[in-house]
Amino acid sequence: MNIDFPHRQSAHCESGVTANLLTHGGIKISEAMAFGIGSGLFFGYVPFLKMGGLPLITFRGAPGCIFRKAARRLGVEMAQEKFRRPERAREALDRLLAAGVPVGAQTGAYWLPYFPAALRFHFNGHNLVVCGREGGDYIISDPVFPGLVRCPAEDLDRARFSKGALAPKGRLYHLRRLPDQIDLGAAALAGIRDVCRIMLKTPVPFAGIRGMHLLARKLERWPAKLGDSQAALHLGHMIRMQEEIGTGGGGFRFIYAAFLQETAALLGRPELQLLSERMTAAGDRWRSFAVGGARICKGRPLPEDTYEALARRLRACAEEERQIYSDLQEVAR
Amino acid sequence: MRKTEVPQDACLLEGQQEVCYAVDENGRYVLAPSSGWEPANIANIQAWELIREQVAAVFAAVREGRKSPLAYHMARHQMDPALLGSYVGLPRWRVRRHLRPAVFTKLKPALLERYAVLLKISVAELCTVPERPEIVVPRIDE
Structure with a gap:
């Protein structure tokens, strides 16, 4: 029982899953488009939420958001389910597969045997599509991998019921019904408005532009407050969240720039193309932050690599993005 | 880019x-x-080096009899008592007690079995530690 599924390797797991599921359902969209419509771009720094002693730093929204929001904005009816018992969760998966439905699943990364050792961390926000079963193995379209992979059923059960922060609880999701007509342009603009709102007008100081400034203030004080080795660990953690596989580079800024470019062509709005170019420049600035930060982590900083300089660069990123979002807001109004 | x-x-x-x-x-x-990308690799390796150091420290403590072998297996899987407890269905304080050698040696076989199944090892392996800490740290392919 194998479903013919249009697997495409993607930069990010959830936008990849969303794009591939929608494409299978008949709405052919790119990963960048799914990411933008689902308003996946975000920044959050929550110093009091710790994972392994390190603060929560994220460049994307909460797991599940991209799919849910993209489906809503496109008028797609989705279904999702969580489970208490692994046996029930497996039955539900098998039932959907038998009906020819490819199923999205949230899993932990740690227990997936096909993951490279370097990425085996207890991270519960991974997404994949189960698109078949052969004997004791599931056939999986994991968007960050080049081709389909196999995973023994017991290991998938484990991954679906991994524990800790954001535990997936076996969460499954799939498309239930597609609309007769879709308005990709309107959905894209709605996605843009949502990102601008959360980045510019957040009521909490941990998110959006305010979150970047908060992080810049804290980052400056890391060496004095935490000592050199802990400060370097915090910095490395931030670089991992920004650049490790699954962001498409520059903390999702490049994938978002790709989305803006596609939307510019779709709607015939050249001003969005200019904003795409500015977003690319913002991504490049984040990358240069990572380059300097990594030199500190490695213990080989150049004279200009200080925490103060990094904080300055972070503030420059924040101000540059503030301008981008306010201009974007005007365009998408 | x-x-x-x-x-x-x-x-x-x-x-x-x-x-x-x-x-x-x-x-x-x-x-x-x-x-x-090198900066991303540096950050990844830094995270693994930390895990390796933590496992090595726990391993030494087990060898000296200050902690039970469970502490080593827990660290090897990057877990803390709360996470391990949620996997085996025990509160954190009970897992913490099981890290004491004196308590661990008196655990019932059924409980040992639960830990062993989760960690994908036999009960015999659970009750010992290997010659040296076993942790797969990613290697760089040039």
């Missing part, structure tokens, strides 16, 4: 490539494969 600048540094992903978004010579965004 331009397509020609997509980094092709050392790979940590066992030869597998990831994809990045980059701008081609006509200014169009394309998906470009990347084998790896």
Whole structure:
């Protein structure tokens, strides 16, 4: 029982899953488009939420958001389910597969045997599509991998019921019904408005532009407050969240720039193309932050690599993005 | 990032490539494969070095009889008592007690079995530690 599924390797797991599921359902969209419509771009720094002693730093929204929001904005009816018992969760998966439905699943990364050792961390926000079963193995379209992979059923059960922060609880999701007509342009603009709102007008100081400034203030004080080795660990953690596989580079800024470019062509709005170019420049600035930060982590900083300089660069990123979002807001109004 | 600048540094992903978004010579965004990027690799290896140090410290404590072998197996799987407890269905304080050698040696076989199944090892392995700490740290393929 194998479903013919249009697997495409993607930069990010959830936008990849969303794009591939929608494409299978008949709405052919790119990963960048799914990411933008689902308003996946975000920044959050929550110093009091710790994972392994390190603060929560994220460049994307909460797991599940991209799919849910993209489906809503496109008028797609989705279904999702969580489970208490692994046996029930497996039955539900098998039932959907038998009906020819490819199923999205949230899993932990740690227990997936096909993951490279370097990425085996207890991270519960991974997404994949189960698109078949052969004997004791599931056939999986994991968007960050080049081709389909196999995973023994017991290991998938484990991954679906991994524990800790954001535990997936076996969460499954799939498309239930597609609309007769879709308005990709309107959905894209709605996605843009949502990102601008959360980045510019957040009521909490941990998110959006305010979150970047908060992080810049804290980052400056890391060496004095935490000592050199802990400060370097915090910095490395931030670089991992920004650049490790699954962001498409520059903390999702490049994938978002790709989305803006596609939307510019779709709607015939050249001003969005200019904003795409500015977003690319913002991504490049984040990358240069990572380059300097990594030199500190490695213990080989150049004279200009200080925490103060990094904080300055972070503030420059924040101000540059503030301008981008306010201009974007005007365009998408 | 331009397509020609997509980094092709050392790979940590066992030869597998990831994809990045980059701008081609006509200014169009394309998906470009990347084998790896050094700053990201440095941050990843730093995280693994920390895990390795933590496992080594716990391993030494087990060898000296200050902690039970469970502490080593827990650290090897990057877990803390709360996470391990949620996997085996025990509160954190009970897992913490089981890290004491005197308590661990008196555990009932059924409980040992639960730990062993979760950690994918036999009960005999659970009650000992190997010759040296076993932890798979990613290696760099040049």
